[in-house]
Amino acid sequence: MAVKILKKESLIPGRTSRLVLEAPHIAETAKPGHFIILRINEKGERFPLTIADTDKKNGTITIVYLVMGTSTTLLENLQEGDEIMDVCGPLGRPTHIVNGGKSHKVICVGGGTGVAAMHHIAKGHSNAGNYVIAVIGARSKDLLLYYDELSKFCDEVLVATNDGSMGIQGMVTDPLIERLKSDNDIKEVVAIGPVPMMEAIAKLTKEYSVPTTVSLNSLMVDGMGMCGACRVTVGGETKFTCVDGPEFDGHKVDFNELKIRLSSFRDKEAQSIEHHKC
Ligand code: FES
Structure with missing residues (x-):
């Protein structure tokens, strides 16, 4: 579903921005810990961002991103009033919060x-x-x-x-x-x-x-537990960050495996950035 950018604010110039999106369908049900998957345009990749805030009354959600690759650069190029082609969410399991x-x-x-x-x-x-x-x-x-x-x-x-x-x-x-x-x-x-x-x-x-x-900020593609891109090992078991997470018991996560998986995509990201500069 296309979503309009209502407000854009630079938190760290050139590096980090905050967007308020018109997304009443997401704001209505999103809970802490949920994330969304965005695709900026037809050629864009799907990428996840955890929701930073919601406003049910005004039907908005807030996201914050670091400009570090092709997709977030495309996002940074959008301005207030522009639309993001596809925003899907809320996704994942919400944070387990006890009323203690x-x-x-x-x-x-x-x-x-x-x-x-x-x-x-x-x-x-x-x-x-x-x-x-x-x-x-x-x-x-x-x-x-x-x-x-x-x-x-x-x-x-x-x-x-x-x-x-x-x-x-x-x-x-x-x-x-x-x-x-x-x-x-x-x-x-x-x-x-x-x-x-x-x-x-x-x-x-x-x-x-x-x-x-x-x-966990794993790489994601479909966000539906089908593609396997976001798999992690937790307590010796394979889990999918998009549907089983993104939150896990930190004492059981195989961080070494996660770091290797994340670093294996860095070369491809660098190539993608160069390609989009041309
Ligand atoms: Fe495809 Fe999670 S993003 S299985």
Whole structure:
């Protein structure tokens, strides 16, 4: 179904943008953790983006993307009022959210554009009445996403920047480890971002026996469990990110296999970018 872009906002010029899409059919049923699959035009590839926010009343959904390949470059070329040829969703399984009250402390960690997707999940936990600690990171303050948005509803927002321009100097794992050391009441951790970040977080939380959910950014084609493009191994079993995920037990994901699968497509992506420049 074609979907109109109602609002476009550059979050990091040339790198990351936020779009508000007119999609009442998706906004009506989308829950935290759900994603959509987009195709920009007839020649475009299908690619997934996790929903960053929904507004049922106005019939809109929000997505945030990093401009890093052919498809996201095509998306970045669109402007307010333009249409995306095909948007399918909501897809995947929603985040499992317990109504545990303020004694149910959840740490939601986001890195890169994963912060936007994490925002929707953190909001879901907050709406359920849980105590939400957001941990976000970036190379520097200028590249940090969603600090203001998260500050509106999270009980705490902890920041790490590589250059120390805001919050703790270091990685998102630094405030996380401090918190895990000092707070025995953390009931669960949710992590969304680059694969190495999610892998590092899962390794860390395993030491503290804190259940951890990761949202995997596998390659997807059909989004219906038919093509096998998004397969991952979780707890020794083959799973399809599009229909079984995108969220999985971080302590059971085979991250090495995931990294190999993602890197095997990088050469093809580089060729595609060159082709579209011609
Ligand atoms: Fe094809 Fe998941 S995208 S099986």
